[in-house]
Structure formats: structure tokens, C-alpha cells
Amino acid sequence: MRTGFRAAIASVAALAVLGPLGWYWYDSLVPGTYDMAAMGYADNGGGPPVDHRHTGGLSVADLRGPSGRPDVSVTLAARRDGGAYTLNGSSPGPEIRAGQGQLIEVTLVNESVPDGVTLHWHGVDVPNGEDGVAGITQDAVGPGDSHVYRFVAEDAGTYWYHSHQVSHEQVRGGLFGALVVTPKGGITARDPVVAVHTYQGRRTINGSPGRTPLDAAPGETVRARVINTDAGPIRVWVSGTAYRVVAVDGRDVHEPAAITGKAVLVTAGGRVDLEFAAPGRVDTGGGAAIGSGEASAEPRELVDLLxxxxxxxxxxxxxxxxxxxxxxxxxxxxxxDGVPGLWWTVNGKLFPDVPMFMVRTGDVVRMTISNNSGEVHPMHLHGHHAVVLSRNGTAATGSPWWVDSLDVGDGDSYEIAFVADNPGIWADHCHNLEHVPEGLVAHLAYENVSTPYRVGGDAGNVPE
Structure with missing residues (x-):
């Protein structure tokens, strides 16, 4: 009898422990296919309630670029060879250039990427249906299929494009390229793209390790368009001469001052345009540089863009x-999704129980992004540029610091603001792309906008 009593006690104890664990496991399961806009919970931000049912109104599929004859037309063929990805046989893919106001048309052809592929126009505030996020704004393009993107290059600046399907593998493997929009009237400076990417542990500029030469005459103005395509922040600086930060994330800096002895932090996915008079060289760390002359020691001090x-x-x-x-x-x-582990949380909760930030067109939005996770997170909001109002309670005093990619260090808190002026369903996620499948993603959703696309499903959409 004593043995039976002990067994009963053991069974009750096991149920007390395993019962809640079983419930948490079951509650975490994500359907094999689902509407991303219906996941999580609606957050109205203290404003008037917004219809979060995503029925009727506008469809993401209808929020597309204009018709008409394109000014710039490009075809990009995506291939996979082992663990490497290419566009038109190279990585980075072809540099796309357009003038401000021109209509761009890009035809993406998937030649041999088995998981499917899309193209996201990072930092370009395109119509939502052109945003290139599998399962939210389109289906992934399967092998042998194609997809056409069309959008007007409204804002001059330095941008880039990359896959947004299984992106933590495809972008790291090389599926990306640069997009440059030049202002009306053109530019007088020599403006090389400096796309920084690490292949198999080796940092490169435009796919080349070491120092890349720059054909610029002494005294000629150089505007180096630095793009950080890696998963973490990098520090860049100009050796041999003073320089200015003339743009951040495609937005001009107002009256930038000359800089010496300082570096600029470029977050993952972010861009900075550095202007200087030749000769000089842009150093990006890891031995990767572009220009002439000897490298100076990496500056300890950073430019404070605030x-x-x-x-x-x-x-x-x-x-x-x-x-x-x-x-x-x-x-x-x-x-x-049924897997135990140490996961990222948003507002204290695990995916899919994360907020859908609900807005109406014309709303003025303030958002506080704080990080107490133990790691840095480069936060990227699709479809909008936001201005940084403060960092850790210190108000911005310089040029408006407009960002689409913001480095939020552990223990830091930033307040940003933007106008909700681009209807759609927009990802708002960490651009250390491995963190997205680990739960660090939320969305900004407009009233009465729905999507016909689904995560998973027959298209195998994986919107990382």
C-alpha cells in the first residue's frame, strides 16, 4: 500500500510539472500555413481603435507600382551553387542605377534556388505590393518561375536589394546587390558603391577582399556609398583626409561638419555616404578598404549622429x-513552435503572440524601441523612414537623423517618430536575419488592408 501511495504521489508530481509544460508546448505551435496579419494581437497605440480583421478595403496585391514604359529595365537571374547564391552569375548582383523620379522595372527569374526567392528593396519606400516579402506581399518565386517588380525611384539615395525568403541563408550566401538613385540634375562627385559583405569569414568590398583601388584624381570629390550587408554593425572611417557624413540610410544630413579621428557605426542593413577629397581611403575593418594610401589606426571614438x-x-x-x-x-x-529554447521576446512575449502595430493613413506615430536582451539588434522598419528623437533620454540636437535601420544596443532605448503614409502590412524586424526565425519580428499594419498570401502553404513562403 505504501508503494502504491508513493507511485500515486509521483504521478501527481509528474502531472504538476509536465501538465503546464505540455500546455505551453501546445500553445506555442504555429499552423503549417497562416495569415501573418492575423497572428499576434492588435496594438492601437492609445489611438482610436482600428479594424484589425484585415477584411475588405485594400489588398496588398493591388498596392503595386505604376504601369507604363520603364526608364530602367533589369533582369536578374537567381542561382544557387552549393551554399553560394548569385544574381546574373555574380555576388554581389548587378548594381542598379536610376535617376530620381524614374520608373524601375526588375524581372526576377529563379533559375536554380530550390527554396524559392524574392527581392526586397531595402530602404526604398515602395508600394507595399512591391516590397518582396514572401508570404506577406507576394509568393516566393519557385525554380523556373519569374516575378516583375515595378516602382518609381521617388527618393535619391543609397539603397540595396536582397532576398526576403529564407533570408538568413540566402543573403549571407550572396543573394543581394546595390541600388543607387541619383538626384535630379545628377551629381558631380565620383560615387563608388562600397558594399561590405563577409564571405566564409572574410570581409570584402563589392566581393573583393583587401584594398580596392579608386580611380579619382587628386582633389576630386568622392562620395563613397557604404552599404553594410552583414548581420552585425561595422565601423567605417576615412584614412588620410578629413571627411563628412553626407547621408544616412538614403537621407541627406543637414550641414554636416568635417570629421577627423572618428569612425562611423553602420548598422546591419544600414548605409552611410562619406564625402572626402581624393586621395584617401575608406576603411571598413577586417583589412577591406577602397581608395589609396595607408590605413590609419581604427579610431576609438564614434561620430554621434544624435x-x-x-x-x-x-x-x-x-x-x-x-x-x-x-x-x-x-x-x-x-x-x-513547439521547440524549447532561449528565444527573443517582443513586449515580454514569444512569437506568435507579438503585437501588430495598427495605424491609419496620416497618423503621426511615436515608438520607443528598447533592448534588454543581452545582444545588439539592428531594427529595420519596411516601407517608412523614421526620425530618431532621443537615445536613453537624451534628445536629438543635430541634423534630423532619419533611419530605416537602427542599431539598438543592449541596455539602450531609442524614441523614433514617423508619419504613416504608405498603406500596407509592413515587417518591423531585426536585421540580424538569424534572429527573425527565432521570433524577433513584429508588423505595422494599416486599417482595412489584407493580404491574399500565406506563410508556408504550397509556395513554401518563409518570410525571413
């Missing part, structure tokens, strides 16, 4: 925000 340049009006008033959101990044043990 106070760099001179203030100028924003064009809207963040103090009159319609909605105020929190995006708190953390980490904890739990189940993610």
Missing part, C-alpha cells in the same frame, strides 16, 4: 502623435 550636423524642421510634429507604441526586446526560455 548631435551631428545642424537641426532643421522635420515636416511634421512628433509631439502631436496619434499613436504611441512600445517595442521592448528581451529574451527568455520557452517554446517557439
Amino acid at each position: 548631435a551631428y550636423g545642424r537641426s532643421t524642421p522635420l515636416g511634421f510634429d512628433p509631439a502631436r502623435a496619434t499613436r504611441v507604441f512600445d517595442y521592448r526586446i528581451g529574451r527568455r526560455f520557452g517554446f517557439l
Whole structure:
């Protein structure tokens, strides 16, 4: 009898432990196919309630670029050879250049990428249906199929394109390229693209390790368009001469001052344009550089973009925000789609129980992004540029610091603001792309916008 009593006690104890674990496991399971816009919970940001059912109204499939004869037409053939990915046989893929206001048409052909492929136009505020996110704005393009993107290059600046399907593998493997939009009237500076990417542990510029020469005459103005395509932040600087940061994430800096003895931090996915007079060289660390002359030691001090340049009006008033959101990044043990582990959290919860930030067109939005997860996170909002208002309670005093990719260090808190002026369903995620399948993703969704596309399903959509 004593043995039976002990067995009963053991069974009750096991149920007390395993029962809740079983429930948490079951509750974490994600369907094999689902509407991303219906996941998580609606967050109205303290503003008027927004219909979050995503029925009727606009379809993402209808939010497309204009018809008509394109000014720039490009075909990109995606291939996979082992673990390497190429576009038109190279990595990086072809550099695309267009003038401000021109209509760009890109035909993506999947020749041999078995998981499917898309193209996301990173930093370009395209119509939502052209955003290239598998399972949200389109289906992944399977082997032998093609997809056409069309959008007007509204804003001059330095941008890039990359796959947004299984992107933590495809971008790391080389499926990306540069997009440059030159201003009306053109530019007078020599403006090389400096696409930084690490292949198999070796840092490169435009696919080449070591120092790349730059054909610029002494005294000639150089505008180096630095793009960080890696998963973490890099520090860049100009050796041999003073320089200025003239643009960040495709937006000009107002009255930038000359810099010596300092480096600039470029977050994953971010871009900076550095202007200097030749000769000189842009150093990106890891022995990768472009230009002439000897490398100076890596500066210890960083340019503080919160106070760099001179203030100028924003064009809207963040103090009159319609909605105020929190995006708190953390980490904890739990189940993610039935798998136990240490996962990223958004506002204390694990995916898919994450916020859908709901807005209406014309809303002024303020968002506080804070990070107490133990690691840095480069946060990327699709379809919009936001201005940094403060960092750790210190208000911005320099040129408006517009970003689409923001490096949020562990223990840091940033307040940003933007106008909701681009209807759609937009990813708002970490651009250390391996963190996305680990749960560090939320979305900005407009009232009455729905999507016909589904994550998973027959198309195998994996919107990382």
C-alpha cells in the first residue's frame, strides 16, 4: 500500500510539472500555413481603435507600382551553387542605377534556388505590393518561375536589394546587390558603391577582399556609398583626409561638419555616404578598404549622429502623435513552435503572440524601441523612414537623423517618430536575419488592408 501511495504521489508530481509544460508546448505551435496579419494581437497605440480583421478595403496585391514604359529595365537571374547564391552569375548582383523620379522595372527569374526567392528593396519606400516579402506581399518565386517588380525611384539615395525568403541563408550566401538613385540634375562627385559583405569569414568590398583601388584624381570629390550587408554593425572611417557624413540610410544630413579621428557605426542593413577629397581611403575593418594610401589606426571614438550636423524642421510634429507604441526586446526560455529554447521576446512575449502595430493613413506615430536582451539588434522598419528623437533620454540636437535601420544596443532605448503614409502590412524586424526565425519580428499594419498570401502553404513562403 505504501508503494502504491508513493507511485500515486509521483504521478501527481509528474502531472504538476509536465501538465503546464505540455500546455505551453501546445500553445506555442504555429499552423503549417497562416495569415501573418492575423497572428499576434492588435496594438492601437492609445489611438482610436482600428479594424484589425484585415477584411475588405485594400489588398496588398493591388498596392503595386505604376504601369507604363520603364526608364530602367533589369533582369536578374537567381542561382544557387552549393551554399553560394548569385544574381546574373555574380555576388554581389548587378548594381542598379536610376535617376530620381524614374520608373524601375526588375524581372526576377529563379533559375536554380530550390527554396524559392524574392527581392526586397531595402530602404526604398515602395508600394507595399512591391516590397518582396514572401508570404506577406507576394509568393516566393519557385525554380523556373519569374516575378516583375515595378516602382518609381521617388527618393535619391543609397539603397540595396536582397532576398526576403529564407533570408538568413540566402543573403549571407550572396543573394543581394546595390541600388543607387541619383538626384535630379545628377551629381558631380565620383560615387563608388562600397558594399561590405563577409564571405566564409572574410570581409570584402563589392566581393573583393583587401584594398580596392579608386580611380579619382587628386582633389576630386568622392562620395563613397557604404552599404553594410552583414548581420552585425561595422565601423567605417576615412584614412588620410578629413571627411563628412553626407547621408544616412538614403537621407541627406543637414550641414554636416568635417570629421577627423572618428569612425562611423553602420548598422546591419544600414548605409552611410562619406564625402572626402581624393586621395584617401575608406576603411571598413577586417583589412577591406577602397581608395589609396595607408590605413590609419581604427579610431576609438564614434561620430554621434544624435548631435551631428545642424537641426532643421522635420515636416511634421512628433509631439502631436496619434499613436504611441512600445517595442521592448528581451529574451527568455520557452517554446517557439513547439521547440524549447532561449528565444527573443517582443513586449515580454514569444512569437506568435507579438503585437501588430495598427495605424491609419496620416497618423503621426511615436515608438520607443528598447533592448534588454543581452545582444545588439539592428531594427529595420519596411516601407517608412523614421526620425530618431532621443537615445536613453537624451534628445536629438543635430541634423534630423532619419533611419530605416537602427542599431539598438543592449541596455539602450531609442524614441523614433514617423508619419504613416504608405498603406500596407509592413515587417518591423531585426536585421540580424538569424534572429527573425527565432521570433524577433513584429508588423505595422494599416486599417482595412489584407493580404491574399500565406506563410508556408504550397509556395513554401518563409518570410525571413
